[in-house]
Amino acid sequence: MSGSELQLVGVSKTYPSPGWGRDEVAALTDVSLDVVRGQSLGIVGESGSGKSTLARLLLALEQPSAGRVLFRDEQISGRAERDLRLFRRSVQIVFQDPMSSLDPRMKIHDILAEPLRALGVEVDEAERVRSLLESVELPPSAAKRCAFQFSGGQRQRIAIARALGPSPSVLIADEAVSALDVSVRAQILNLLSSLVTDFDLTLVFISHDMAVIRHLCDAVAVLYRGSIVETGLTSDVFRSPREAYTQELLAAIPRIRAGRGRD
Amino acid sequence: MALLKLQSLSVAHGDLDLVSDVSFDVHAGERVGIIGESGSGKSLTALAIAGLLGEELRSRGSVHFDGEELIGASERHLSRLRGDRIAMIFQEPMTALTPTKRVGVQIGETLRIHRGVGRRASQIAAVELLGRVEFSDPQRYARMYPHELSGGQRQRVMIALAIAGDPDLILADEPTTALDVTVQRKILELLDRLVREENCALVLIAHDLAVVSTICDRVVTMYGGRVVETGSVADIIDHPRHPYTAALLATSSAIAVDVESRGTVLPSIPGSVPSAGHFPGGCPFRDRCSSATSACLEFPLMESGSHRVACWHPLDENSERGSR
Amino acid sequence: MTLLAGKVDEAQRRSAFRRWRANPSALLGTVIVGVIALTALVSLVWTPYGPLAIDTNHTLSAMSASHWLGTDEYGRDTLSRLMASCKITMYVGGLSVLFATAIGLPLGIWSAWNKGWVSQLILRAADVLYGFPALLAASLFAAAFGASTNTVVLAIGIAYIPVFVRVTRSAALVILNAEYVLAALAYGRRPFAIVRKHVLPGIGSIIVAQMSLLFSIAVLAESGLDYLGLGTAPPNSSWGTMLQSAQNYLSSDALLCLWPSLAIVLCVLGFSLLSEGVSELRDERGGR
DSSP: OOOEEEEEEEEEEEEEOSSSOOOEEEEEEEEEEEEETTOEEEEEOOTTSSHHHHHHHHTTSSOOSEEEEEETTEEOTTOOGGGGHHHHHHEEEEOSOTTTSSOTTSBHHHHHHHHHHHTTOOSOHHHHHHHHHHHTTOOGGGGGSBGGGSOHHHHHHHHHHHHHTTOOSEEEEESTTTTSOHHHHHHHHHHHHHHHHHTTOEEEEEESOHHHHHHHOSEEEEEETTEEEEEEEHHHHHHSOOSHHHHHHHHHSOOOSOHHHHO | OEEEEEEEEEEEETTEEEEEEEEEEEETTOEEEEEOOTTSSHHHHHHHHHTOOOTTEEEEEEEEETTEEOTTOOHHHHHHHHHHTEEEEOSOGGGTSOTTSOHHHHHHHHHHHHHOOOHHHHHHHHHHHHHHTTOSSHHHHHTSOGGGSOHHHHHHHHHHHHHHTOOSEEEEESTTTTSOHHHHHHHHHHHHHHHHHHTOEEEEEESOHHHHHHHOSEEEEEETTEEEEEEEHHHHHHSOOSHHHHHHHHHHHHSOTTSOOTTSOOOOOSSOOOOTTOSOSSSTTGGGOTTOOGGGGSOOOOOOSSSEEOOSSOOOTTSOTTOO | OOOOOOOOHHHHHHHHHHHHHHOHHHHHHHHHHHHHHHHHHHHHHOOSSOTTOOOGGGTTOOSOSSSTTOBOTTOOBHHHHHHHHHHHHHHHHHHHHHHHHHHHHHHHHHHHHOOSHHHHHHHHHHHHHHTSOHHHHHHHHHHHHOSOHHHHHHHHHHHHHHHHHHHHHHHHHHHHTSHHHHHHHHTTOOHHHHIIIIIHHHHHHHHHHHHHHHHHHHHHHHHHHHHTTSSSOTTSOOHHHHHHHHGGGTTTOHHHHHHHHHHHHHHHHHHHHHHHHHHHHHHHTTTO
16 A cells, blocks of 8 residues: 655745844755655754754644645645644654653643543543553553653653554654664664554654664655755665765764774 | 873762772873763763762762872862863853853963963964864854854864863763764864874763774773773774673664664663662662673672673673674 | 652652742741731731721820830821731732733743744833833823822833743743644644643743742832822821831831831742742752
8 A cells, every 4th residue: 555645745945034134044945755655764864954844844833935745645734723633643743852852740641641632532541541651661650650750761752652642644753763872772763663563654754863764764865955865765875875965974974893993 | 101090989979879989091192982871970970080070979089180189189279170181072062162252262261271371372372273173264263152153063162172271181071962973973083183183082971882983992881880891992892791881782783874774673772771879789780681690789890901891791702793 | 661760649749848848938938928918818807906097195105015016196006007008018919910910921922932023022012111110100100090009000010011021931932942842733732722731831830930029029119109109098008108107207216117117028028038939949840
């Protein structure tokens, strides 16, 4: 079963520049992207490349200045919020910072139940929260605690559980493992892989880390200064990157090697 | 003789030891990397060396720097030493730079204090230093405020400040963790080159073994506030002997850009780092370690030699890299 | 998977109370404010004498068993007048702070959410208003509407709106920039719900601390305005008017000046301590 879940068609996004000038800052220029159902798509880019803007456009949290955003072949950009119910249930996000992605004043139960309430998902709340915690390998007792009582990796699990609540078909992960230690990162990546399989998710994984994208994604799009400079299957892009920028990105990644003694 | 010699250094908060019995040497011009997960005591060790622990933490043991004991030294003396001979670079340079002063002025002040040069000369030298940390137009950047710079540029200013005092030792705490990979690479290369040119020693703290392995000579692995293994970079990445080092290495090398790992389950370390005070007694790693036995209820003594490990069940020297 | 050693619900609530008790500013502030509020309530139904009851036989009498704090030039019981003044103070302080909060809080949240030119305009207007002294505003109002307690409420209230806009805005910005707010938008929460569920609980303690601080300043301002004759008009008693009439007898009966001054100082101290305590408790929790 293929077809598009999400599509960007010639999307540009400009912001008014700070200050009184009339200039505008272009965050994205003429970006077209196809998120194919069942595929894991990696979007690689450095800070300032426009990847956060891209995530917000995919979530319909911002409107494109030009171009269209489609969800299952229907335009969602420019639509009223009340028309986006199905979309909101279907597309969910996990953010980077495990410190700021959970409201510190809320119990985990409420954090996980909020999306269900907001979207009017009719389920037994307690039961659903328990099963969500279970799917991210946290004990049911976690529901009674507050976010600050958990480590970074555990918080990221909770953020993933929250995103899974409305049973989405697309999961967008915006630098979801970048703030974590290597060992915790491996745990979260393993969890994401198995969730993608178990829940039949389409994954959009936004990261500056090529290694992680290689591990997790079928296809990759390289974002550089607001434009997509290279796309392709992950294996192809990694074997023979065409663009100089992609090559630079690949070369920059530190590898484990005895540096000084051997070079 | 070692430039820096830590002997049984401990850092305590009240009755709770956050760093216990840490000993290692750093020779002049040598680069030592400290690795371990967050909460392993790496940063506290660096802060203890620099005498920057703050009110609530107490250090014991010995920090010998160039023949001089730093623990118990006066704050006045330490602060002098920090400018002249020991420099620190932090993960987030924004907190270490004065937001209201132009970067050229900040570097100039450091030069005036620690090299005793005059006002005009210090400004010229500051611009020169900015050039050395690879600002293409140092004149222009000298007039900028920290918030006008990108993360990588701020980190280069930090490095310029660090070498301004002509130090013998640079302590760098996760200097590249918050940066993009391409910027990270440039900063590491810069640090590598400057440390060589200045002929100073480097203690580099990172949770990523890849970062440490690229520019360091030796590695110190810490867990639960203790040193569990130390050896040359080659020793550590070819023949890790502590199960924790091996696990870290296996995790790091499994998700690498030149490894096809798609569809495999990544090796990881079971469980998570406990919060301070909740490590098990004896070997702090024992409840996450697959080789643990009842012997591990007691903390193993560190061996002697150049590649040393504190473990009751060390991995065989001859076993293949990352075999567990 | 080992969870951090955490305490559950009950323990958390208990420890919140314990922290409150252990914080000297919060504790002392609460006690002082509590006593003043209680006195104001009691004065509604009972004072030793009528605060307006004139007794020409006992003018300017010293402290005694019948008049604990003495009497003033008309023989009115000082203690009774102090007590009755409490309620004016609570009325002016409370109402002006509530007024400023009621207008400043929504404006602050709105300007934090909306970065368009209207919110810029609000912020600039707040800046202009900020520079305008409350005393001057009060004299203008007094000229326009006549001196009364409500004039003072209005003057102080309006003068504090910009402070609330600023404080609310900067606190709300911190919350609105958090990723959990973006996540909430992504699961379809609308702005009102986000303000109710995330922003208000998040900025609550900052707002309470600020309200308490402004209350203490309002007490000072109110006394000052009354003292200048721009507020509460005689014969009704307030600490400011009491001080004003007592100053004529400063050389002969200094104690008459002392009592209202002491009351003002105590009240200001109480509310600033409370404000400081709330802020400290918030910091202790590390902004949780």
